[in-house]
Amino acid sequence: MRLIILITLLTLSFSSFAAVYRWVDENGKVHYSDEPQSNASEMELNKNTQNTISINPPKLLNNNSNQTNSNINYSVAILSPSEEATIRSNTGTIKVSASISPRLPQGAFYTLLLNGQIKVQPQASSMFTLSNVDRGEHTIVVNVVTQNGKVLASSSPRTIFLHRASL
Incomplete structure (x- = not known):
């Protein structure tokens, strides 16, 4: 039984060394095949035609990377609205x-506090839109937090005034 399997494997391996033929048809299109055609020429394949992929070993992250982020002094600033700005919005x-x-830093997010309460869930964008805010005086603060909730930086509180038409 082993002899039959060995002969079959050898036969298959010898048949895998088939020649490759190249020919050009009447439209000028180049064709490749393992079967000879009337105007085909046999091609010699170089051993370097095989594709190889090299994978770099993964870089090990050490626990000092989190300490590096905590040693950096981040500065958060609110660009708009300006301090004591009066915003007129009926909505x-x-x-x-x-x-x-x-x-x-990677893995950090922005949060927005309105009057000391988080009004916007952590997000990667530094642009916030608050809707249906009551009229009056409000204090806004923008924090930068890590995924586990640690505050990396906080802006100085900014006081704004919202004017809304009342019914």
Whole structure:
């Protein structure tokens, strides 16, 4: 039984060394095949035609990378609205934009606090839109937090005034 399997495997391996033929048809299109054609020429294949992929070994992350982020002093600033700005919006919409210096670290997000309460869930964008805010005086703060909720940086509180028409 082993002899039959060995002969079959050898026969299959010898048949895998088939020649490759190249020919050009009457339209000028180039064709390749393992079967000879009338105007085909046999091609010699170089051993370097095989594709190889090299995979770099993964870089190990050490626990010092989190300590590096905590040693950096991040600075968050609210770009708009300005301090003590009066916003007139009958729908109660307030648009807030902020910036961070240096760049937002990987795995960190922005949050917006209105009057000390988180009004916008953590997000990667520094642009916020608050809707249906009551009229009056409000304090806004933008925080940069890590995924586990640790505050990396916080903007200084900014006081704004919202004017809305009342019924």
